[in-house]
Amino acid sequence: MVKSKILSSRGHTGRVILRTTLYSIALLGAISMVIPFLWMTITALKTEAQVFTWPPQFIPSPFRFQNFIDAWTAVPFARFFLNSTIVATSVTLGSLLFNSMAGYAFAKLKFPGRDIIFLIVLGSMMVPVFVTIIPVFTLIRYLGWLNTYYALIVPGIASAFGTFLMRQFISTIPNDYLDAARIDGCNEFRIYFSIVLPLCKPAIAALGIFTFMAAWNDFLWPLTMTTTEEMKTLQVGLSFFLSEYIQKWTLHMAGAFFATIPVILVFLFFQRRIIKGITLTGLK
Amino acid sequence: MARKFSNLPKLNRKALTGYLFILPLISILAIFVLIPVGASLVLSFYKWDIISSPRFVGLQNYVRLVGQDLFWISLKNTLTYTVAVVAIGLVLALSLALLLNETWLRGKTFFRTVYFIPVITSMVVTSMIWSWLYSPMYGILNYILKILGLPMQKWLSDPKLAMICIILMTIWKFLGYHTIIFLAGLQGIPEQMYEAAMLDGSNWWQRFRYITLPLLKPTTFFITVMAIIGSFQVFDQVYIMTKGGPLYSTTVLVVYLYNNAFRYFRMGFGCAIAWVLFGIIFIVTLVQLRLFRELIEY
Numbered sequence: 001m002v003k004s005k006i007l008s009s010r011g012h013t014g015r016v017i018l019r020t021t022l023y024s025i026a027l028l029g030a031i032s033m034v035i036p037f038l039w040m041t042i043t044a045l046k047t048e049a050q051v052f053t054w055p056p057q058f059i060p061s062p063f064r065f066q067n068f069i070d071a072w073t074a075v076p077f078a079r080f081f082l083n084s085t086i087v088a089t090s091v092t093l094g095s096l097l098f099n100s101m102a103g104y105a106f107a108k109l110k111f112p113g114r115d116i117i118f119l120i121v122l123g124s125m126m127v128p129v130f131v132t133i134i135p136v137f138t139l140i141r142y143l144g145w146l147n148t149y150y151a152l153i154v155p156g157i158a159s160a161f162g163t164f165l166m167r168q169f170i171s172t173i174p175n176d177y178l179d180a181a182r183i184d185g186c187n188e189f190r191i192y193f194s195i196v197l198p199l200c201k202p203a204i205a206a207l208g209i210f211t212f213m214a215a216w217n218d219f220l221w222p223l224t225m226t227t228t229e230e231m232k233t234l235q236v237g238l239s240f241f242l243s244e245y246i247q248k249w250t251l252h253m254a255g256a257f258f259a260t261i262p263v264i265l266v267f268l269f270f271q272r273r274i275i276k277g278i279t280l281t282g283l284k
Numbered sequence: 285m286a287r288k289f290s291n292l293p294k295l296n297r298k299a300l301t302g303y304l305f306i307l308p309l310i311s312i313l314a315i316f317v318l319i320p321v322g323a324s325l326v327l328s329f330y331k332w333d334i335i336s337s338p339r340f341v342g343l344q345n346y347v348r349l350v351g352q353d354l355f356w357i358s359l360k361n362t363l364t365y366t367v368a369v370v371a372i373g374l375v376l377a378l379s380l381a382l383l384l385n386e387t388w389l390r391g392k393t394f395f396r397t398v399y400f401i402p403v404i405t406s407m408v409v410t411s412m413i414w415s416w417l418y419s420p421m422y423g424i425l426n427y428i429l430k431i432l433g434l435p436m437q438k439w440l441s442d443p444k445l446a447m448i449c450i451i452l453m454t455i456w457k458f459l460g461y462h463t464i465i466f467l468a469g470l471q472g473i474p475e476q477m478y479e480a481a482m483l484d485g486s487n488w489w490q491r492f493r494y495i496t497l498p499l500l501k502p503t504t505f506f507i508t509v510m511a512i513i514g515s516f517q518v519f520d521q522v523y524i525m526t527k528g529g530p531l532y533s534t535t536v537l538v539v540y541l542y543n544n545a546f547r548y549f550r551m552g553f554g555c556a557i558a559w560v561l562f563g564i565i566f567i568v569t570l571v572q573l574r575l576f577r578e579l580i581e582y
Contacts, residue, residue, distance in 0.1 A: 055427055120318070128565065132316070134327065135319075239523070242412065256413055
């Protein structure tokens with residue numbers, strides 16, 4: 001087992017000094033990742049007056065929790081949260097279902113044109129959002145879906161990336177497993193549902209997390225598809241919050257706090273799974 | 285005999301099942317991706333403001349586009365942004381990944397988690413927080429400058445600095461993500477290679493240059509391509525932090541597109557911008573693929 005790839009030929013003291021320095025750098029970097037969020041929280045706890053002081057106060061006194069209530073009521077946060085939750089959850093569930101079904105078909109079922117169609121699906125993965133957003137906006141308007149959940153959910157369900165991931169994963173399932181079930185008289189849907197899906201748990205978890213995060217954090221799409229306040233998702237709502245209450249930093253930071261802390265808490269709770277999932281999707 | 289599904293000849297039944305399984309995905313993909321791609325190309329040859337009917341103008345949108353100063357400014361800004369974010373971001377990420385990969389470094393999970401926190405927070409929230417940090421009067425960054433005896437800056441209000449501010453924030457946000465992927469790549473390099481090299485009396489730089497870097501090529505290539513493609517499409521943070529200003533210094537191509545399509549309702553023109561940007565990304569990616577193929581042959 002190699003002890004160290006760096007500095008194996010230095011003296012012991014030199015090594016300790018260098019390692020300590022490097023470790024401190026890593027630590028400083030880690031702190032800098034968190035400080036902006038700390039500062040956000042501190043600002044959210046201040047009064048207006050305390051924010052506009054020079055030099056800045058590092059510990060607000062007293063703690064002012066009123067900001068959180070003000071932010072919550074200044075814009076319909078509850079509604080924004082609800083919208084984001086509905087949209088993100090629906091997109092994730094729909095995406096997992098449709099993409100795993102298609103992934104199974106592309107991996108294990110035979111039908112004419114299968115490979116060509118799969119290539120087309122892959123090709124669509126390379127189409128950036130800004131290419132399709134104008135025609136889709138027009139289509140959504142035409143369908144009367146503007147400012148409805150449909151516009152936010154349906155287009156997001158079909159993900160070439162998700163299908164690709166599921167197909168790659170499912171193709172590693174041994175065929176004998178499925179053939180045995182077929183001989184027993186199972187139809188394909190039962191095979192998909194009772195055998196393939198349970199075996200796909202890691203891929204489903206990874207894709208689910210990834211899809212949920214993307215849907216929750218999405219901005220350009222909901223910005224374009226919603227013009228009324230009550231349909232805005234959390235991200236769009238926050239951005240309008242900014243333009244409605246200019247320079248009201250305490251309110252902004254309180255709002256940002258609402259939007260961020262649940263996400264950070266969920267992340268810290270599931271972090272191992274999340275990071276593993278993102279690496280998995282990243283490398284595949 | 286009744287025409288039931290189970291009575292169909294076996295081959296047809298199999299094919300039908302396959303089609304049924306892909307039907308939901310393919311329908312949505314066709315309606316919301318494939319057809320719109322074609323539609324947007326067609327639309328780029330028309331002039332349309334949504335209210336009146338579209339008017340065919342041929343290549344006029346494209347001609348107008350190259351004649352617009354703001355287009356070239358947007359292109360320049362986008363290129364500056366992309367090069368800075370990718371080059372600096374990846375060098376930092378690789379350095380950090382090398383460090384975190386060291387066996388003597390304790391608390392790997394801690395570091396991985398903390399560096400990943402900005403990654404999972406939304407771009408909107410991050411932009412809000414950093415706008416506050418960059419605030420010229422009461423932001424904490426200017427305070428730090430003051431303590432260090434350096435002149436305070438106008439940051440996002442300064443046409444020369446605004447883009448740098450956005451670049452910095454983006455690098456900060458994605459550092460953890462790129463580091464994790466580099467880490468995964470590093471961990472794929474077998475220990476024995478380093479052992480053998482050390483027995484041969486090599487120093488750290490040699491090991492890095494002749495073992496780590498070459499074996500990391502696929503990972504590096506993948507990250508670089510994805511980062512460049514993503515950076516070309518930057519929108520959220522610009523829209524929130526500067527809206528493209530001040531003085532168009534942060535107007536990037538997607539912001540330019542968005543304004544034309546959804547503020548000025550120049551739908552056809554917007555589509556032309558979209559296809560030009562798409563073409564640029566496509567060519568840049570192809571060039572990278574070609575470069576990579578050459579690099580891989582030694």
